[in-house]
Amino acid sequence: MKYILPILLWVCPIKKVVLMKYGNTEKALSERKNAGRMKSMRIWISIALIVVAAAGCVSKPDDMTKNETLETPVIPTVSSTPTKPDLTLNNYMKLFEKDVIIVIGENATQIELDAAKAIAYNLGELTGTVPVIKTGAEVTENEKAGYNLTLVGIPKENKILQDVYKRTNATRVTDEYPGAGKGILEVLRNPWNESKMMLLVEGSDEWGVRAGSVVLEEKQKLKDKAKVLVDWEEATGVKFPIDNAEEAIKYAKMDVDVKRFIERMSTKGYKVDTKSSNTSIKWSNDWVVRFQAISSPIEEDVFTVVINQNGTIVYKGL
8 A cells, every 4th residue: 555645646746737837828738638648658557556566465464374374383282191001910010110018918927928028129129119018907098099009918818808809800819719829910900099000919828929929020921911820830940848959949049038139249249159159958858058159258248048848938147
C-alpha cells in the first residue's frame, strides 16, 4: 500500500499544471490533448504498478508464514515413565536393586541362614547395597508393603511364605514337592504392594533352599523365566555324604566368608590357588580345607574351613 499513494499523486496533477501554464487558448487545448494522452499512458502504467504492488502484498504473508515455519524449533518429546525391567529371574539384579529385605523363618537352620547370607552377598556385589536379613517376626506391616521382599526357607517354617500362598498363585512347595534336595525360585509382585517385587527362594528341605541361592548366582541358568526348579546336586555337583577332597573344596568355596577372603586377597594382589595351595585332609568325619594366598608371607593369609560329611561347617576362620 505504501507504493499506491505516490502513484496516484503522480497521475492526478497533470490537468491542473496545463491550465495554469496556458489558460483557455487554442494552444492550451492542444496541450491539454497531449496531456490527456500522457495522462492515459500514466494511468495504464499506474494500473500495472498497482497490480504488481498488490501482488507483492498478497504473496508476502505466504513467505512470512513459510519462514516462520522453518524457524520454529522442534522440541523432542521424552517419556516421563521409566521403563521397568521384565518380571523374570535374570532381571532380579535390577528388580531388587534397592529397598530389599531378606526374610527367613524364625527357626531357620544354619543352611537356610547360609542361603540368605549368600543372596545378600551376591546382591551386594551386583548392586553395591547389601540388604538386611530379618526373621518373619521382625518384619513390620509397613516393611511388607514398602520393600522388595526376598523370602528364603522351607515354607512350613516361614509364616510370611505361608501368607503369600494365601494371597497369590505362587507355586506351593511342600515336603513332597518338588522333593528332597530340590526347590523353587520364583519372582512375582509383592502382594502387599504391587509396585514392589518379591522373590521366593524355597525348598522341600534346606538343601533345596541352598540350591536356589547357588543358582541365583548363575544368570545363564535363569534365562527369561519367572520360575525355575532347582536341584542341589545338579547346581553344585556335591553329593552327601562328602567323600572326596574335590567335593569338599567345591562346598567350602560356596561359603560367603571364603568368598570374602578370596576377594580380600585379590585386592592385595594375591591369588588363591585352590588346586595347589589348598589342601583337604580327612580327619575323623570332617574335611579340613585350607585356602592360602600365593606368595604371601603372612600366616594370617590362610583361611581354614572344617566341614563334616553331611555339609555342616563346624569351623571357619583365619
